[in-house]
Amino acid sequence: MNHLSEALPAIWFYTFAGVVLVSALCVVGLKNIVHCAMFLASTFLGVAAIYFLLNAEFIAVVQVLIYVGAITVLILFAIMLSQKFLGGEIKQHNTQSLPAAALTAVLAGVLIPVLLDTWGKVEAPAEAMHGTAETVGAMLVQPYVVPFEVASLVLLAAMLGAVVIARKD
Amino acid sequence: MTITLGHYLVLAALLFSIGLYGVLTRRNAITVLMCVEMMLNAANINMVAFSRYLPAYLPGKTEMLGHVFVVFTITIAAAEAAVGLAIVLAIYRLRHTVKLDGMNEMKW
Numbered sequence: 001m002n003h004l005s006e007a008l009p010a011i012w013f014y015t016f017a018g019v020v021l022v023s024a025l026c027v028v029g030l031k032n033i034v035h036c037a038m039f040l041a042s043t044f045l046g047v048a049a050i051y052f053l054l055n056a057e058f059i060a061v062v063q064v065l066i067y068v069g070a071i072t073v074l075i076l077f078a079i080m081l082s083q084k085f086l087g088g089e090i091k092q093h094n095t096q097s098l099p100a101a102a103l104t105a106v107l108a109g110v111l112i113p114v115l116l117d118t119w120g121k122v123e124a125p126a127e128a129m130h131g132t133a134e135t136v137g138a139m140l141v142q143p144y145v146v147p148f149e150v151a152s153l154v155l156l157a158a159m160l161g162a163v164v165i166a167r168k169d
Numbered sequence: 170m171t172i173t174l175g176h177y178l179v180l181a182a183l184l185f186s187i188g189l190y191g192v193l194t195r196r197n198a199i200t201v202l203m204c205v206e207m208m209l210n211a212a213n214i215n216m217v218a219f220s221r222y223l224p225a226y227l228p229g230k231t232e233m234l235g236h237v238f239v240v241f242t243i244t245i246a247a248a249e250a251a252v253g254l255a256i257v258l259a260i261y262r263l264r265h266t267v268k269l270d271g272m273n274e275m276k277w
Contacts, residue, residue: 013172017180028191040203047210054221078254082261093194100193108186120175136236151244158248166255
């Protein structure tokens with residue numbers, strides 16, 4: 001019993017990391033674009049579970065609300081409005097598959113040993129901060145109120161821009 | 170085994186690499202935007218992991234600074250997805266295709 005409770009955080013991490021990576025591979029690999037959007041939603045849900053493991057409850061809920069709830073639906077709308085027939089198209093990958101695979105393998109191969117070397121031994125502080133939402137909220141209105149207001153202006157500009165660009169004349 | 174900071178950073182690096190591969194190889198513009206969102210998620214995982222494992226102890230100013238930054242990144246990612254998809258739809262209405270192969274001219 002003690003072995004299981006000690007290994008449980010590792011089991012959770014590897015499970016959700018597996019969900020994230022397998023869903024990501026399905027997003028870049030599948031032919032039917034609606035399937036890709038579904039696996040993108042599953043990737044976002046896996047990332048939200050990773051945030052819960054990192055004691056970031058507020059960010060996890062924000063991730064589910066915004067990424068899974070809004071951005072995935074937006075992508076599905078765009079897919080439905082831009083396909084002439086259901087069922088997806090035949091060739092989804094261009095001719096750059098091999099150089100792109102080589103480039104990303106080089107990137108991952110350089111990044112991962114460096115990351116493991118520098119931070120592979122850093123362990124978590126014993127107690128996590130509680131009250132994530134309160135603390136983030138306090139920081140957003142006290143020291144960081146200017147970026148907060150600017151972010152709302154950016155959202156307004158993006159909303160107006162999207163409406164103007166996508167409007168039928 | 171305990172999960173160290175390196176585990177989360179490697180997960181983020183792998184997710185970023187998979188997103189980068191998708192951006193470079195997929196032909197449909199909407200799939201490219203989906204992969205860009207995946208890359209942004211990888212960066213967010215990095216920031217939240219650093220905030221948990223290496224917290225900065227200046228209370229009142231920098232507790233959970235990583236979380237605040239992630240809130241802003243998610244906001245900007247949502248705005249960018251909206252504008253990007255609006256552009257894709259406008260191009261689709263003009264050219265009746267969303268394949269990236271033919272979109273290499275600025276003026277019709």
